[in-house]
Amino acid sequence: MTSSASCSTTATGFAPHDHAGCVQTGLEIAQARCAQEGLRLTPVRRKVLEVLLQEHRALGAYAILDLLRAAGFASQPPVAYRALEFLTSNGFAHKIERLNAFVACAHPSQEHAPTFMICRICETVAEAPAVLEKTALEEIADTAGFRIEKAIIEAEGICPTCAG
Amino acid sequence: MTSSASCSTTATGFAPHDHAGCVQTGLEIAQARCAQEGLRLTPVRRKVLEVLLQEHRALGAYAILDLLRAAGFASQPPVAYRALEFLTSNGFAHKIERLNAFVACAHPSQEHAPTFMICRICETVAEAPAVLEKTALEEIADTAGFRIEKAIIEAEGICPTCAG
DNA sequence: GCCATCCATGTGATTATATAACATTACAGC
């Protein structure tokens, strides 16, 4: 639940890492990209990204809303959904369809079709670093004459921590 | 909207096909497999599968509920959700997480991690016949020490009909 | 500076999706 507890995992895998650092750098990368592309990382948007980086797992919109409220922001659903819309459409966060929840993007700098691994025990979500399937998937699509614009790949199972 | 309109596409691709036949055979396959495995294809479950085969696209639970009501069945949400739970957990139907909707399975006889192609214009959903990505996906999972139990692959884009 | 415009936010209400909880009924095995 707390950020320190979730520090035992990383969004790019299930290994320990320096969490305080990744929140910090995550925000910095976002800030830099927004400045560069003329996007506005407003206080609410920044705060939502911060809590996603902080918590380091998939958060529902209403959980985010609670955290916003606690931080003194407005707390009606559209507030969270708008910020999430901004973050997801610009690649700073992703929606996990399977959970109706959101995570900070682990590779905000590169264009990618993310692959997620969701532990059904601890609900930790890891974002795979590579996009290996894309070719195979596109082969199928080509055969069918289908043009892929966005692909969702979500694997559910058991993470190393819960398995051990 | 009507079943005849959706007949122009097929769940295993986007090509025309004999729709009346595929509803018929879909029901028969389900019936046979249930008899074989001791599963009970009760009237409600059968009806839900029938409307999914009939409509031949992703249907929301409440749309299914409307069709159940029209057919003289009970129409409270749990009725539909229970039938869908039965159908999905036994591989007769799939949930499209991206749409919060359900489709009849196009390959009910074989175990498979389905791959879907969703047209964002006409909302037609095609189920890819192959599972080519599984190896690549499992490679990633193995590297992370993650054990996959279920994988969701949903591609969104433009179908051949809408592109042409 | 001032206005016009656009984008973002505030807020209340509503819609859509899904499940909890508990009573009742059908059905298979003995």
Add this chain to the structure above:
DNA sequence: GCTGTAATGTTATATAATCACATGGATGGC
């Protein structure tokens, strides 16, 4: 027929997401 289990009926509620409309705040032209 009795009994345990699975399936259904029904009410209420939880959870997720959007609509609609008012307000505020930055930016650019003049």
